[in-house]
Amino acid sequence: MTDTGGDQVEKAVASCATLLRTAAAHDWEGVRAGRLEWNCRRTAEHIASDLIAYAGQLAGRATTAYVPFDIAMEEGADNAGVVDVIETTGALLAATVRTTPREVRAFHPYPFRSANREGFAAMGVAEVLLHTHDIAEGLGLPYEPPAELCAWVLGRIFPHARPEPDAPWSTLLWATGRGDLPGREPLTEWRWNNNLVIGTERLTLQGVTPAAAADLRAGGTGGFEWIEGGPFHGTREAAGMVASSYEKGVHRPEWGMFVLVRREDGRAVGAIGFHGLPDEEGRAEVGYDLAENARGYGYATEALRALAETALARDDVKLLFAAIERDNAPSQRVIARAGFTRASEEVEKAAHELHDLEESLRLYSREA
Known part of the structure; x- marks a missing residue:
């Protein structure tokens, strides 16, 4: 078990960018992203914002709160430009995860107020996979990320969710209130869980x-x-x-x-x-x-x-x-x-x- 999570961040971002580029000409602002209140454009921008925020937490060694910064798209940036930003911020998170010592922990509120590099990588991967799903659902596009990525996330920040060995993507969607699993009650509230x-x-x-x-x-x-x-x-x-x-x-x-x-x-x-x-x-x-x-x-x-x-x-x-x-x-x-x-x-x-x-x-x- 030698990976830090950098490879997984890159794979998740690649799966996101591949899908979103096929839909760059669509209307992202006028379409709601799946079950979210946001439209597809805002959801895509949120992916990039999360990736750079997690990189900032680790790089800045923040211990008590979020580092107070955010990113904004240039005026006039089109949908393809937003995908460029997702790829860039994903690369920054992957690089930060790879270069952060394993003992470093930085602030994140859920549930024990800190996470290590692997935790931030897993949260980043989850944000990318789930919000790409939301956008795809809104635009009517099929999307299913690599099963090994879903299992990787579940085993790190969803320790309370019983995995379905043959359906890690369905398990992740259920664990985040986005899908149903036979024999399980639907979830209306959820949190991921970094290690104590x-x-x-x-x-x-x-x-x-x-x-x-x-x-x-x-x-x-x-x-x-x-x-x-x-x-x-x-x-x-x-x-x-x-x-x-x-x-x-x-x-x-x-x-x-x-x-x-x-x-x-x-x-x-x-x-x-x-x-x-x-x-x-x-x-x-x-x-x-x-x-x-x-x-x-x-x-x-x-x-x-x-x-x-x-x-x-x-x-x-x-x-x-x-x-x-x-x-x-x-x-x-x-x-x-x-x-x-x-x-x-x-x-x-x-x-x-x-x-x-x-x-x-x-x-x-x-x-x-």
Whole structure:
């Protein structure tokens, strides 16, 4: 998993420009763009505006708000000129994505107020594909972008939308309120979802997208730079759980997996996360894993404290727990330093009997 998103931006813009050039002689101002309130001309200009805005956010390293600028077409610019601007702004976003370090994040409001280069690329691709569709619908033209582009977007900024493996374009249209899928309710409201990042003194806990999880499950890096010996096998197993949840349509990013990345060098040292959503009583299970070369430095404790504090600050979470092998003394020390306490023998016995907890495991918990 080595792509940054620059290639995908270029492919999306190429598919857009190819279609729009065939219709450059049409009346874009007098025709509404699909289900939008805008006409086709304004929608095309919006594509260009989004592309340059995303490039500006990344290039300017904006962290608290949008960079306050916009673009305007020259007076008298025809439809073909607007397509030229889309191609130019697309090239600028692709170049910015390729040259931005992977650890850089810039402001975007949805939903966690930041995105990395891959997130901005995915948002740019989504804007291009979807608004080209809107224009094509308004002008009565057929349009279907490459399936791999649609799947690429879905796996990065639509982690909550169950993908249809044979119909990624239909899935993307449904996920953005533009189409129907059999067996699913139509959407009237939607947001894409950039990955959540939780910061600590020495680490960032970076939410793993379904695309990154699938790559880790398959033996890749997930797009991270790992220290020697990483990722450990537990990380790959957890990534498989994330990928499986996404494929079933039950994945929720806040309750998924986070890779631990050192601030000092941008290298990944391990992973932490949840085994699923909180139950009806507000209980959620946590787990963590470090590459062998990263053990003994307190990274797991630091990460677990941050994750626990973030989760327990929510109204829907009352208790976090972890099941640890009785012979795993290092992990028991980690969980204790992070504020978890050993469950009573009575609670453990009930867990063994009622919930099939293995006899070799010990329970630790931390309450809100």
